Amino acid sequence: MVKSISKDKVYELTRQIPRGMISTYSAIAKAAGNPKAARAVGKFMNVNPKPIIIPCHRVVKANGHVGGFKSGIDKKIRLLESEGIKIINGWIQDFDKHLFTKFKLE
DNA sequence: GCCATGGCTAGTA
DNA sequence: GCCATGGCTAGTA
Numbered sequence: 001m002v003k004s005i006s007k008d009k010v011y012e013l014t015r016q017i018p019r020g021m022i023s024t025y026s027a028i029a030k031a032a033g034n035p036k037a038a039r040a041v042g043k044f045m046n047v048n049p050k051p052i053i054i055p056c057h058r059v060v061k062a063n064g065h066v067g068g069f070k071s072g073i074d075k076k077i078r079l080l081e082s083e084g085i086k087i088i089n090g091w092i093q094d095f096d097k098h099l100f101t102k103f104k105l106e
Numbered sequence: 107g108c109c110a111t112g113g114c115t116a117g118t119a
Numbered sequence: 120g121c122c123a124t125g126g127c128t129a130g131t132a
Contacts, residue, residue, distance in 0.1 A: 004125090004126065004127090005126085024111090025110075025111060025112090026111075026112075029111095029125095034125085034126090036124075036125060036126090037125060037126065038111045038112070038124095038125085039109060039110090039111050039112090039124075039125060039126070039127090040109095040111095040125065040126045040127065041110090041111085042109070042110040042111060043108095043109065043110075043126080043127065043128095044110095044127095045110055046109085046110055056110085059110080060110095061110090061111065061112075062111075062112060062113090063111095063112070063113080066110095067110050067111080068109090068110025068111095069110065070110070073110090076110090
């Protein structure tokens with residue numbers, strides 16, 4: 001039996017990512033208590049109950065690619081660009097510079 | 107049995 | 120671009 005992660009915690013962590021920054025599915029999985037649960041995090045993003053409050057568009061793949069988005073990748077890219085993130089061919093530019101990892105655990 | 111991942115490999119320029 | 124993995128979830132018994 002492996003430690004499973006809480007959906008609420010995943011949303012709580014995602015909410016901490018500030019405008020102009022991004023984080024990754026695996027970073028959130030790790031902060032939520034299971035570093036290997038990246039795919040589960042993606043699934044939670046897919047059923048995000050509060051798209052405005054919870055900025056799931058700021059969550060991308062660990063290799064710097066944008067990853068998926070419920071209402072279309074283009075929309076995710078536009079949202080990120082409107083927040084100052086540069087994206088070329090689906091790849092986040094200056095990935096390290098925008099990467100947010102300082103999640104607060106309560 | 108699915109998948110909004112991740113990481114490794116092959117194959118081109 | 121492929122496949123192994125982890126964690127859901129729908130749908131049957």
